[in-house]
Amino acid sequence: MAHHRSDVLAHAVTLLDTHGLAALTMRRLGAGLGVQPSAIYHHFASKQELLAAVADEILVRGARPRTADEWPDQLREVCSELRHAMLACTDGADVVATVWAFGLGAAGPVAEMEKVMADAGVPDELVAVASRTLVHYVFGHAFEEQTARQAVRLGAVERSLESLPDFDLGLDLVIDGLRARLA
Amino acid sequence: MAHHRSDVLAHAVTLLDTHGLAALTMRRLGAGLGVQPSAIYHHFASKQELLAAVADEILVRGARPRTADEWPDQLREVCSELRHAMLACTDGADVVATVWAFGLGAAGPVAEMEKVMADAGVPDELVAVASRTLVHYVFGHAFEEQTARQAVRLGAVERSLESLPDFDLGLDLVIDGLRARLA
8 A cells, every 4th residue: 555755744743642752763653554664665765754754744734823922922923832732733843843853854844933032133153052051941841740740641640740840930031031131 | 780870871861872762761771771561661660761861861961160250151051051961962952852851850050040030039930931931942042053963963964063153142132132031
C-alpha cells in the first residue's frame, strides 16, 4: 500500500501523541501503516527529518490568530501559541525543543519574534539575544509543565500540579528586561 | 555480590554519561553490577527515585565555590554552576530538568536563588517568579546546547555550533527584568 507523505506524517503525530516519543520509531511507524521501514525512509530520509516534520506539524496545528498591536503583546502571543501547541501533544515540548536544537525545524516562533522586535526598532544584537532568551524560557517552562502533568497522569510521581509556576508572570519578567534595555 | 547505594549511584552516573538516558534502566544497571534488578530496587524504590539521585549527584559533582558579593552576581554563579553541571554529563540537562519537573530532586539551585533574592530584600512573590524564570531559562538553554553538541558529535545533524546563543547575555536580560521590578 502506497502512502502520501502527509499520511505518514499524520500517523507519526498520532503515534507520538498516543504513546510518547520513545514509541516514535521508523519501525513502529511502518508497522502502523502496514509498510516496511524503507517505505517511511522514502518520505523522510532520517529519524531527524521525521522529527523535524512532526515538530513543524505540531506548530501548524497549534496556530492561533494574531490580534495584538504592540510588540510586548505580540511577543506574548507568539510565546503563548508555542507553549500551547507543545502542550497539546504528548512529549510535544521535548520534540519541538529537540528539533530546534538540531537546527532542522521549529524555527517559526523565533523568526516571528525577531520580526516583531525588528519592526519595533529593537537593535539587531538585542533581537538575537531576546528571541533566544524567550524561546528558552518557553521551552523550559513547557518541559516542566508537560513532564509533571504526564508523570502525574501515569501515576509515576505524586507532585502537586498546583505548584506549577505561572507562565505569564515569568514571560513578563523577560519582557520587562527587554523593555529596560530599550528605555 | 552486595553493593552499597553509593556504588550503584556512581555506576548509574557512569552508565548515563557513557550511553545516554535511554540506556539508564534498572535492568542494564543490574547487569553492569552483576546483580538482579531487584538488588537495585533495594536501594532505589523506583526508576524515578534513581533518576532523582542521579540528578542530585550531577549537581554535587558540578559544585563550585561561591565568591560573589552582590545578588545579581550571586544569581549568575548559581545559574552558571547549574548549566555547567548539566553539560558535564551526557543528557544531564534532560535528567536534571526531568527530576525538577517530577518534584523529586534537583531543588538546590532554585532554593539557593530564592535565598539570594530574599536576603537582598526581593518581595516573596517576585522571588518565586524570578527563581522559576531563571531556572527555566537555564534548562532551555542547556537543553539546546547539549542536544546540539551531542547530535553533532554523533554525526546525526550538521548544525553549526557557532550559532549556539550566548548563555550570559540571555541570563543578564532576565536579571535586568528583575532589576527593573526592584527599581
